[in-house]
Amino acid sequence: MPFRKFFSKNNKRVMPGFGLSLGFTMFYLSLIVLIPLSTLFIKSFSLTREQFYASVTSPRVLASFYLTFSASFIAAIVNLIFGPIIAWSIVRYNFPGKKFIDALVDLPFALPTAIAGITLTTLYSTNGWFGKYLELLGIKVAYTPLGIIIALIFIGLPFVVRTVQPIIEELDIDVEEASLSLGANRWYTITRIIFPVIRPAIITGFALAFARALGEYGSVVFIAGNMPMKTEITTLLIITRLEQYDYTGAVAIAVVMLVVSFILLFSINVLQSRVNRKDRAA
Amino acid sequence: MKKKFNSFFKSKETDNKKISKLSEPLIVRMIIITTSVFFILIFIFVPLLLVFVKAFAKGWEAYINSITEPETFSAIKLTLLTAVIAVPCNMIFGIIASWLIAKFNFHGKSLLTSLIDLPFAVSPVISGLVFVLLFGRNGWFGGWLFNNDIKIIFAVPGIVLATIFVTFPFVARELIPIMQSNGNEEEQAAIVLGAGPLKIFFSITLPNIKWALIYGVIICNARAMGEFGAVSVVSGHIRGETNTIPLQAEILYNEYQMNAAFAVASLLTFLAVITLAIKKFAEIKIRSEIKQSSIITIGENI
Numbered sequence: 001m002p003f004r005k006f007f008s009k010n011n012k013r014v015m016p017g018f019g020l021s022l023g024f025t026m027f028y029l030s031l032i033v034l035i036p037l038s039t040l041f042i043k044s045f046s047l048t049r050e051q052f053y054a055s056v057t058s059p060r061v062l063a064s065f066y067l068t069f070s071a072s073f074i075a076a077i078v079n080l081i082f083g084p085i086i087a088w089s090i091v092r093y094n095f096p097g098k099k100f101i102d103a104l105v106d107l108p109f110a111l112p113t114a115i116a117g118i119t120l121t122t123l124y125s126t127n128g129w130f131g132k133y134l135e136l137l138g139i140k141v142a143y144t145p146l147g148i149i150i151a152l153i154f155i156g157l158p159f160v161v162r163t164v165q166p167i168i169e170e171l172d173i174d175v176e177e178a179s180l181s182l183g184a185n186r187w188y189t190i191t192r193i194i195f196p197v198i199r200p201a202i203i204t205g206f207a208l209a210f211a212r213a214l215g216e217y218g219s220v221v222f223i224a225g226n227m228p229m230k231t232e233i234t235t236l237l238i239i240t241r242l243e244q245y246d247y248t249g250a251v252a253i254a255v256v257m258l259v260v261s262f263i264l265l266f267s268i269n270v271l272q273s274r275v276n277r278k279d280r281a282a
Numbered sequence: 283m284k285k286k287f288n289s290f291f292k293s294k295e296t297d298n299k300k301i302s303k304l305s306e307p308l309i310v311r312m313i314i315i316t317t318s319v320f321f322i323l324i325f326i327f328v329p330l331l332l333v334f335v336k337a338f339a340k341g342w343e344a345y346i347n348s349i350t351e352p353e354t355f356s357a358i359k360l361t362l363l364t365a366v367i368a369v370p371c372n373m374i375f376g377i378i379a380s381w382l383i384a385k386f387n388f389h390g391k392s393l394l395t396s397l398i399d400l401p402f403a404v405s406p407v408i409s410g411l412v413f414v415l416l417f418g419r420n421g422w423f424g425g426w427l428f429n430n431d432i433k434i435i436f437a438v439p440g441i442v443l444a445t446i447f448v449t450f451p452f453v454a455r456e457l458i459p460i461m462q463s464n465g466n467e468e469e470q471a472a473i474v475l476g477a478g479p480l481k482i483f484f485s486i487t488l489p490n491i492k493w494a495l496i497y498g499v500i501i502c503n504a505r506a507m508g509e510f511g512a513v514s515v516v517s518g519h520i521r522g523e524t525n526t527i528p529l530q531a532e533i534l535y536n537e538y539q540m541n542a543a544f545a546v547a548s549l550l551t552f553l554a555v556i557t558l559a560i561k562k563f564a565e566i567k568i569r570s571e572i573k574q575s576s577i578i579t580i581g582e583n584i
Binding site for chain 2: 014016021024033035037082085092107115119120122153154173190238251261264
C-alpha cells in the first residue's frame with residue numbers, strides 16, 4: 001500500500017508532458033471556446049435591464065419560447081417512452097435485423113441536420129410518402145408544430161437509447177434470478193428491481209434529448225413553416241434578429257437559451273455523480 | 283482456475299432452464315420487438331431511404347450532373363477544405379487534452395473535463411452568433427479587421443472557426459474514457475526502460491487507443507462536413523464562394539430543385555452511413571482494446 005501511494009503521488013513527475021499538455025489544452029480551449037463564448041455574456045452585460053427585458057418579453061419571442069419548449073418537451077417525452085423499449089429489445093432479445101436496427105439508432109448523430117430537415121419535410125409534406133396518407137386522415141404534419149415535434153424526435157432518439165443501453169447491458173442477471181427464486185413474477189421484477197436501476201439513465205437521456213432539442217436548428221427550420229407567433233422556433237428568431245442587425249435582440253434571446261441549457265447540463269452532471277456515488281456505496 | 287471452470291459450467295446449465303422465466307412472455311416480447319422495429323423504420327430508416335430514392339429519381343446522369351454543377355462543386359471543395367483544417371486541429375487537441383486528463387491528477391480536473399464538453403451544450407446558432415459578435419462588422423475586432431481588409435465573417439475563416447467550435451469535443455470525448463481505463467502502468471514501464479516521451483506515445487499509448495481515435499476522428503469529420511446551423515450564421519450564403527454542402531442543399535431545396543438538392547444531400551448521407559459502419563467496427567475493436575488491458579491488470583493482481 002505505501003508503495004502504491006508513493007507512485008500515485010509521483011505520477012506528475014514520472015509521466016512526461018504535464019506542463020506542455022496543460023498549457024496547450026488551456027490555450028486552445030480558451031481560444032476556441034471560452035473567449036468566444038464569454039463575448040456573448042459580456043455583450044449581454046452592456047444591455048440595460050430595460051433593453052434586455054424588452055427583448056426577451058416581446059410577444060413574438062415569448063411565442064417562440066413557448067413553441068420551442070413545448071415541442072422539445074413533447075419530443076423528449078416520446079423518446080423517453082420509446083427509447084428504453086428500443087434499448088431493451090436490442091440488449092435482451094434476438095430478432096432478424098437486430099444489428100441493422102442497432103446501427104440505425106445512431107443515424108441522427110451522423111446525418112447532417114439540414115439533410116434530416118429537407119428529408120423529413122419531403123416525407124411529411126402533403127404529397128410526400130407519409131404526408132399523402134396523413135392528409136387523408138386530416139392530419140397535417142409539415143409546417144405545423146407537429147412537424148417540429150417529429151423532427152425533434154428524430155434528433156433526440158439516440159440520446160435516450162444510447163444512455164439507457166449500457167445500463168441494461170450491465171444489469172446483473174443474478175439479481176433477477178434471486179427475485180424469481182423469491183417468488184416474484186416477471187412484472188414485479190421489472191417494475192421493482194430493474195426499472196429503479198435504469199431510471200436515472202432514462203432521466204439523463206431525456207434531459208440530453210430535451211437540451212439538444214431546445215438548440216436545434218437545421219432539422220426543424222425546414223419542416224416548421226416559420227410563421228411568426230405560430231411556428232417560429234427560438235433559434236430561427238435569433239438568426240432573424242441578427243439578419244436585421246438587431247444585435248441586442250439576438251444576444252438577449254441567446255443568453256436566455258444558453259443559461260437554460262447550462263442549467264439542464266449541470267443538473268444532468270449532478271444526477272450522474274449522485275448515481276455514481278450510490279454505486280460506490282453499494 | 284477450477285472454481286472458474288465450475289461456475290462457467292453451472293451458469294450454462296441453469297441458463298437453458300431458467301431463460302424462459304427470466305424473460306418476458308412470448309407475446310410481450312413480440313410486442314416490444316415490433317414496436318422498436320417499427321419506430322426505427324418509420325422515424326429513421328424511411329427518411330434515409332428517401333434521400334437515395336429522390337437523389338437517383340432521374341437516373342445516374344442527372345445525379346452526376348447535379349453534383350458536378352459548378353456551384354455545387356465549389357461547395358464540395360469548401361466543405362473538404364473546412365474538414366481538412368478543422369479535423370486535424372481538434373484531433374491534436376483531443377490527443378493532448380485526453381493525455382492531460384487521463385495521465386495526471388490535478389486541481390480543477392473535473393471542471394476542465396466539463397469545459398471541454400461545453401460546445402455540446404451550445405446551440406449551433408449561438409456558436410455562429412459568438413463569432414459574429416467577435417469578428418462581424420460591428421463586433422469587437424470588426425473595425426480593425428475592416429481597416430486591414432481581413433474578412434472572417436461571411437468568408438472561409440469564419441466557417442472554419444465555427445466548425446472547429448462545434449466539433450471541438452468529439453475526439454477528446456472518445457479518448458478520455460479509454461485512456462483512463464488503460465492506466466499508466468505500461469507507459470511507466472517504458473520510462474523505466476529508458477524510452478523518451480515521443481517513443482512512449484507512438485509505440486505504447488497510440489496503439490492502445492488506435493480504434494477510439496479512429497472513431498473520434500471519423501465522427502468529428504462527419505459533423506464537421508455536415509454542420510449547418512453555425513456555418514449558416516457566419517457564411518453569408520455567397521454562391522460558389524461561402525456555401526458548404528449542407529448550405530448548397532438548402533439553396534437547391536428552397537429553389538424547388540428537389541432532385542439536385544437530394545443528390546447533394548446524398549453525398550453527406552453516404553458519409554453518414556460509412557461513419558456508422560466504421561463506428562460499429564470500431565466499437566468491437568475498442569471493446570477488445572479495453573478487455574486486453576483489463577486482462578493485463580487482472581494478471582498483475584494474481
